[in-house]
Amino acid sequence: MNLLKKMTSIFAIMVIMISLTLTPVFAAETNYGNWVEVADAMSEHLEKAVEVYKPGDKDAKKAATDAINVAYFKFYEKIGFEKTTMSAISGQRGSMVEHQFYRAKNSIKEDADPKEVKDEIDALITYLHEDAHTLDGTSGDSKSSDQSQEDANSLSTGQLLGELLKRFGTFFAVLGLTLREGLEAILVVAAIAAYLSKTNNRIYLKGVYIGALLGIVFSAVLAGVFNIIANTVGEVESGMGQEIFEGIAMFLAVIVLFYVSNWMLSKSEVEVWNRYIKNKVEQSVSKGNYFALSFTSFLAVAREGAELILFFQGMRTGISDNPMHMWIGLLVAAIILAIVYYLIAKVSVRLPLKPFFTFTSWLMFILCLSFLGKGIGELQEADVIGRTIVPWMNGWSAEVIGIYDRYENLIPQIILLVVTIASVIYQNNRNKKIRAELETSQEKK
Template sequence: MTVSVSRTTVTRVKPAGLAAAFVVLLLALLSMSSAPSFAAEKDWDSYVQEITEKVTQIPEQYADEDLAGVETSIRQAYYEVYQVSGLEAEIDHRLGEDRNDAFVSQLLSLRDLTQGGASQEEVQDATDETIEILETNVADLDAAPEVHDKWQRVATRSTDQVEASKQAYANGDYPGAANAARDAYLAHYEADGLEKATISYIGQSRVSEVESMFTQLRQNGRDGEISVDEFNAKADELIEALNADAQELDELTSSGELGWSGFWASFAILLREGAEALLVVAAVITYAMKAGRKDQIRGIVVGVIGALAVSIGLAFLFSKLTSSAATGFGQELIEGITGVLAVVMLIWVSNWILSKASGDRWQKYIEKTAGKGTASGGVLALASVAFLAVLREGAETILFFSPIIAASQTGGDHAKMWLGVGAAVVILATMFTLIWVFGVRLPMKAFFKWTSVLLGLLAVTIAGGAIKEFQDATLVRATLVDGVPEISWLGVYPTVESLAAQGLVIAILVILAVLQYRSANTSRQQADTAAAQTK
């Protein structure tokens, strides 16, 4: 029996509806990014209340001889609230280091009293004094003038590590120089948000330039092959770049109103981050629609929704963690691993779709799987591709938007930001629709071939970006190649390792394409022979 896929069946699911659904998901993602955790102004009183609740239970814990509970309360009060909330940094910066040190010293004194067998009265008095110092600091903080040098403070923390790298290199401590350069990037430039703010307002090309300086300094430090003067010159160039970017960002974000810079920043981020994911999702959805496989469409949508949920969770987690090298490392590592998994899945699905390019093969596949809910290379594969493509961009998109939201102070700022989001969404939805229209009008054989080529190109692009993430996480060496331009939107970076990874992916795709071509020829010859014998 011949089973065919009618045009009526295929078009029951409208492209406009799918595009609209994807747009709604994107808007939901961005709405979550404006959660209070990213707000520009914080309710310090609420953090004081959290710290107070943890500290006031210490006398009772001490009376019960629960010293482990005392340690936990102090650790939570300091690390999980005072430090993570940014209250420590705010007091240190706006009121002075001595005011912050007074509170920290009092908290440590309270801990020492409980460990030294002090009387219950002494512990209670120390507890009351700790809370009193905190409340006084926060009250004075509310009255202190706002200081607009947020990014300069991040740059200073990063440059302090670069200076430490210079000192270590001068002393012949090459591993120490490399580690300090690593921490300057991961613990501050990356984890404290300077990288993402620079991408949002200055541009991806500037970040790539600065990241290249970090990479070169780290590797020069590790190798120890250049003179101290040469190393210092590279370090000073990096310091100058960091301070220049921080000054520009502070001037931009501390003004009364962002103006149209918020529009262009939000527009560029969503368009850049969303385009790659949308191309993948649009390609696999178009394939499923052309094949008449609604079960696959459901799986793809579930994959997208799941990726958005995980993205929001990851962004929230990273925003709550204390800025550290581990935080920056974790971000780069997750992005790199997700990229590698996406490359593997894209190669698999690209080859699987190419294997159906022959009309006979497609017909046999339809006859074999008609009426089934799952097929090899079907629901799970396409859902996984959609999940990984969206996950790879999702959390990063939220984190890129956080400095824009934080800097938006007026209704006009927010209106322009969302106008930029809307403009990008319109373009992405248009891209989605064009891919669908183009795809369903192509003959089946041409559609399979071009879809396979598109997914293969995306695999090559993502492979370069994944290796760069591993290089930023200091897991893969970065050997620079002179004369090779950086084309970030194609995943092309001037390092031997990233180019080699892309070359490997290209080689795999070519080999698989040749094997599919030979297999198709063999099948066609066998079919011709069988037809001739029946005559």
């Protein structure tokens, strides 16, 4: 149970770091009683974009785009509207609304007719208010929130769900977000820990855990930096900086994970592994490999941690009517993730050598594909990369595994998938060749 205790300690430290970053400086910001009020505040900025926009006028176009970006970064992202929508409604809905933000900004960029810009922004405002009413458990009418028990008994299934979301929306949003984001970091760290345990290199586990802890500390520092930027130069610059950092961090993780997964796959045969140990090749590459593993642990935690801390800051200053639900959701998610980590690490280590290395390498390959798609998605949110929708996907996406209905995301993933398949075929053939050579040499003896 030492493994479970260590991971519980790491999550406890993260909870403490999050609480320390929720300082009174953020209390000065406007608090919103429900998501409809947040949608109303966003609508003001979006309507301002319609008012100031003038085709061909560079300054007017910039002012209109900035107004949309404020609605996106200061409200939709920072307060947690996007994450709550994805957790409580669906990832596909969140992706659709996010794309509508892009359509609105793109229409301005392309000097569209003012009516077309207005139509795009009106559609966005409609989406936001629909989601806000869903999250608040209202239907958009003037029905009192203090319904009697008799009225509650006659509610439809959809209305009951809405009422549940209104009462426990913060809890479910925090729980869902923490589980989804934390699971990515957990899978990476658990795979690394299992590998070190399986190969009798537990001495290097300390470095991996230190990397995770440094990632937590770095997350808190980074979140503070983003908030300083937001307070000095604006929410837009802070939000874009966050997206760019997360995108770059994911690309670095893809490179390291792809390298490590290939290395593991190349040692998946028992005979190949024994030869590897016998020839002491490990000694010549161990320092680089273990540094790479520790750095990957750091990246996985730092990226997820910074996003979580910023989300919780926005949740506290935005929807403040039930802060206790936020903390309960965070603690429950931390306990679940610690248990998941323990189970993954223990079950993996108990696998025979070949299934273990094969499972771990494929897990890392899948994470590579996910991180690549999400990394591009982060840069798209920062307007660094454009978006071209894939019509035949009919709006379907799986944000949790980094699959989006955009060519810019899918094409690199397809290329990586082809390279991965080629790499697997090469490594399998290489392992068979080495095994055949070993069998031949043993027969000669």
